[in-house]
Amino acid sequence: MKLRRTAMPAHFQNVVPLYAAPYIGTKLYGCGEKAVDMEFENILSQLLKQDENRMNMRGEEMKENVQKEEHTHENAQEKMTEKMPDKMPEKQYTRGAEMGDLPCEAPIGMTYTPWQRKGSPRYTAGEALDRGTLWPGLELPWKNNFNVRSVANTPLGEVQALDFALVELALYLDTHPDDTEALRLFRQYVKAYQDKKAAYAKKYGPLEKTQAGEGDRWNWIDNPWPWEYTDRR
Amino acid sequence: MFEYEKKLQYPVKIKRTNPALAKFIITQYGGPDGELAASIRYLSQRYAMPYPELKGLLTDIGVEELGHFEMIGAIVHQLTRDMSIEEIKKNGFDTYFVDHTAGIYPQAASGTPWTAAFIQSKGDTITDLVEDMAAEQKARTTYDNILRMVDDPDVADPIKFLREREVVHFQRFGEALRLVTERLDSRNFYAINPSFDRAPGK
Numbered sequence: 001m002k003l004r005r006t007a008m009p010a011h012f013q014n015v016v017p018l019y020a021a022p023y024i025g026t027k028l029y030g031c032g033e034k035a036v037d038m039e040f041e042n043i044l045s046q047l048l049k050q051d052e053n054r055m056n057m058r059g060e061e062m063k064e065n066v067q068k069e070e071h072t073h074e075n076a077q078e079k080m081t082e083k084m085p086d087k088m089p090e091k092q093y094t095r096g097a098e099m100g101d102l103p104c105e106a107p108i109g110m111t112y113t114p115w116q117r118k119g120s121p122r123y124t125a126g127e128a129l130d131r132g133t134l135w136p137g138l139e140l141p142w143k144n145n146f147n148v149r150s151v152a153n154t155p156l157g158e159v160q161a162l163d164f165a166l167v168e169l170a171l172y173l174d175t176h177p178d179d180t181e182a183l184r185l186f187r188q189y190v191k192a193y194q195d196k197k198a199a200y201a202k203k204y205g206p207l208e209k210t211q212a213g214e215g216d217r218w219n220w221i222d223n224p225w226p227w228e229y230t231d232r233r
Numbered sequence: 234m235f236e237y238e239k240k241l242q243y244p245v246k247i248k249r250t251n252p253a254l255a256k257f258i259i260t261q262y263g264g265p266d267g268e269l270a271a272s273i274r275y276l277s278q279r280y281a282m283p284y285p286e287l288k289g290l291l292t293d294i295g296v297e298e299l300g301h302f303e304m305i306g307a308i309v310h311q312l313t314r315d316m317s318i319e320e321i322k323k324n325g326f327d328t329y330f331v332d333h334t335a336g337i338y339p340q341a342a343s344g345t346p347w348t349a350a351f352i353q354s355k356g357d358t359i360t361d362l363v364e365d366m367a368a369e370q371k372a373r374t375t376y377d378n379i380l381r382m383v384d385d386p387d388v389a390d391p392i393k394f395l396r397e398r399e400v401v402h403f404q405r406f407g408e409a410l411r412l413v414t415e416r417l418d419s420r421n422f423y424a425i426n427p428s429f430d431r432a433p434g435k
């Protein structure tokens with residue numbers, strides 16, 4: 001029997017026989033945030049072992065085993081459809097690949113991106129602004145050189161940090177609209193942001209037009225504008 | 234509609250004038266992989282998007298990119314404030330200066346003015362999202378290259394922030410592409426163009 005190879009994620013490359021493709025193309029495709037990829041890895045290693053045996057076998061013996069294998073595939077398929085918890089086991093608080101997840105599926109002829117899982121570890125709003133993301137798993141700095149200076153510790157920085165957490169949560173919710181925990185968090189940050197922004201405007205001037213116009217002067221135009229260099233704020 | 238908030242997304246406070254840096258950072262203002270191109274690309278593509286998640290995502294990222302456009306403008310502005318003619322000539326800023334003085338003009342580092350030819354809006358959901366993913370990577374590479382040449386932390390910090398945003402946006406566009414393909418026939422993703430061959434929302 002001739003074994004063909006198929007396009008796969010890097011860690012499976014050159015090892016996955018074509019007969020694994022049905023799992024990738026149909027069964028696993030669309031598994032979303034259901035954490036089936038660990039199962040998938042087990043099943044693949046099973047398939048690989050069979051692949052090895054297969055190459056060492058000949059004639060009748062091989063035919064028999066092929067039938068047996070088909071049986072195993074069915075079981076494996078059932079196993080894969082089992083649901084697994086949304087939350088992954090707690091890992092050490094770190095960033096980048098250590099916080100990421102290996103793919104659970106990789107459809108042929110289509111680019112593949114793993115879903116960000118529900119309940120992914122998060123930075124605080126202040127850390128998020130410094131790092132450029134709320135999600136340590138997505139923090140992948142050039143030459144591992146990340147910002148160490150905190151910018152969220154000024155009055156405006158506090159407003160910027162809360163607003164940034166909202167930006168990050170909104171983008172996440174755009175692709176995960178049913179994540180109730182993220183929704184709850186979003187509402188909490190909205191409240192904190194509105195309070196902080198109102199307090200800031202009272203002291204330093206309006207951030208949006210609806211906060212302007214108090215007193216007898218149109219203070220919307222007051223310097224500094226955001227692009228102007230200033231040590232203050 | 235759009236409303237202005239009188240703040241940057243991330244603070245830009247550059248103490249030292251340095252037109253040598255402004256000369257190439259301007260490329261993220263009006264260059265082929267810059268923030269203006271990103272914003273106009275996503276805000277234009279969103280009209281053909283067939284699913285609510287995609288309309289939301291392209292709108293939200295498109296708006297955020299406008300904020301990045303403003304940050305790059307602030308960086309270039311602060312790098313070129315109070316320049317002397319000697320500084321301009323010594324740092325090779327004379328070619329920009331002669332056309333724009335210390336004004337901010339959307340152009341690439343090479344001097345090519347911003348053009349819609351930098352972007353595409355193809356009206357095909359998969360095609361547009363794949364272009365968007367590529368755009369985020371191109372911008373990320375540009376920021377890598379900028380970081381290779383910048384040693385002032387006042388400049389590098391906001392650049393690192395902007396670079397990380399490209400990584401996050403890439404992830405979201407990737408997820409968006411999966412939201413599309415999950416609604417298509419997994420045996421042939423290209424059988425139809427969901428933004429043309431099917432009514433929205435179906």
